[in-house]
Amino acid sequence: MAIVQRLKQMLFGWGTVGLIYSFCDRLQGEGHPLTAWAVDSAIPFSSSAIWLYLSFFLIVPAGYLLVPLSRLRWLACAMQLSALGAGVIYVLWPTTMHYPPVAHDGTSSAVLGWLIEIDSSQNCFPSLHAALTILAVVAIAARGRFFITATSVLWALAIAFSILQLRRHLFIDLLGGALLAWGSGWLAMHLEIRKKQHREIRYE
Numbered sequence: 001m002a003i004v005q006r007l008k009q010m011l012f013g014w015g016t017v018g019l020i021y022s023f024c025d026r027l028q029g030e031g032h033p034l035t036a037w038a039v040d041s042a043i044p045f046s047s048s049a050i051w052l053y054l055s056f057f058l059i060v061p062a063g064y065l066l067v068p069l070s071r072l073r074w075l076a077c078a079m080q081l082s083a084l085g086a087g088v089i090y091v092l093w094p095t096t097m098h099y100p101p102v103a104h105d106g107t108s109s110a111v112l113g114w115l116i117e118i119d120s121s122q123n124c125f126p127s128l129h130a131a132l133t134i135l136a137v138v139a140i141a142a143r144g145r146f147f148i149t150a151t152s153v154l155w156a157l158a159i160a161f162s163i164l165q166l167r168r169h170l171f172i173d174l175l176g177g178a179l180l181a182w183g184s185g186w187l188a189m190h191l192e193i194r195k196k197q198h199r200e201i202r203y204e
Contacts, residue, residue, distance in 0.1 A: 010064040013076030017083040024090040031096030031122035047108040052162035063136030078188035095124040126176025134181035
């Protein structure tokens with residue numbers, strides 16, 4: 001069944017990200033602090049952004065469920081390559097930032113506090129949150145439906161804003177995540193083309 005195939009590829013692709021992201025924490029040295037840019041300072045901190053931030057865990061599955069089956073393996077491969085690329089940087093050049101104090105005065109703050117406890121404080125650059133969101137949007141756009149594509153783009157922009165508003169990353173991290181998504185997507189596409197060419201040669 002197609003749904004089983006989609007879930008399997010999501011496990012391989014997104015699951016690899018989780019493993020590498022967690023494993024990097026065990027190998028890292030002390031993080032190098034990043035400097036905030038003007039755009040970072042212009043966006044006020046708000047713990048209420050946590051809900052948009054966590055909607056990342058919906059847009060990624062949406063990418064796997066909506067991507068055309070012909071692009072499914074590409075999506076999984078691109079996410080795996082993103083994890084590998086980010087993992088190398090996290091280990092060789094761990095980065096951190098100044099995190100604002102969180103006042104536990106409501107549900108949003110409590111959820112943010114829980115996120116801070118389980119998340120790494122050093123895997124800042126590049127932002128995998130941004131990279132995987134972009135790859136999910138590209139996958140959704142491959143379906144060729146204008147309304148769905150436009151909605152996913154607006155959703156991704158809202159997630160990007162929430163990342164900055166929540167102070168989980170700086171703007172430079174998002175730029176790094178965008179470059180990582182582009183490079184991983186490009187490499188995954190060429191790997192898929194080469195595999196297809198090898199299969200065609202083998203059966204000639």
